[in-house]
Amino acid sequence: xxxxxLLLLFVIPTQWExxxxxxxxxxxxxxxxxxxxxxxxxxxxxxxMLRKDYIDSQAFQSMAGENLVMVNADFPRxxxxxxxADQVKRNEALAEKxxxxxxxxxxxxxxxxxxxxxxxxxxxxxxxxxxxxxxxxICIANK
Numbered sequence: 320x321x322x323x324x325l326l327l328l329f330v331i332p333t334q335w336e337x338x339x340x341x342x343x344x345x346x347x348x349x350x351x352x353x354x355x356x357x358x359x360x361x362x363x364x365x366x367x368m369l370r371k372d373y374i375d376s377q378a379f380q381s382m383a384g385e386n387l388v389m390v391n392a393d394f395p396r397x398x399x400x401x402x403x404a405d406q407v408k409r410n411e412a413l414a415e416k417x418x419x420x421x422x423x424x425x426x427x428x429x430x431x432x433x434x435x436x437x438x439x440x441x442x443x444x445x446x447x448x449x450x451x452x453x454x455x456x457i458c459i460a461n462k
Contacts, residue, residue, distance in 0.1 A: 335391045337406060339413055339433075346388045346431035352458050353433070354387045357418045357425040361395045366424040369442045379451045386458035394423070428457060436461065 336342040339355075346353050356374070358366040373379055383389060392410040395401060402410070417435070418425050428437040437457060443450045 335389045338409065339390055342388045342390045343431055343433055349388070350462055351386055351388050352436065352461055353390055353429040353431065354383065355390045355392065355413065355417060355427045355429055357392045357414065357423055359395065359423045360393050361397045361400045363423045365442045369424045373443065373447050373450060376447045378448055382451050382455050386455060428454060430461060
């Protein structure tokens with residue numbers, strides 16, 4: 320059974336929560352931190368690279384599944400990728416609170432109450448493994 324659960328960690332990517340209030344609730348229940356990522360998934364080159372090279376990496380996904388509640392505040396531009404009006408409103412509210420400068424990508428590590436612990440502007444300038452370990456260390460220190 321443990322083997323199946325372990326295999327699922329590598330096959331199924333970490334789920335992104337779309338509702339920040341629900342993410343805070345989950346983070347409180349599981350004693351986890353929240354990773355909030357602001358992205359332009361269909362127009363922002365560095366956002367696409369961050370997702371592909373870092374967030375979707377096996378090392379990060381494994382760590383995130385155990386330590387993080389993931390929230391993506393996406394701001395796509397192409398008509399075919401438009402979000403629901405309700406989701407746009409939620410993402411804009413998050414941007415108003417956490418990303419007033421409109422940086423993309425912009426990633427924040429938050430506690431379960433929404434307090435900012437650490438931020439990264441743009442794509443990290445360290446390896447995926449170093450970034451993943453940095454986040455894991457912060458998670459462990461905040462348990």
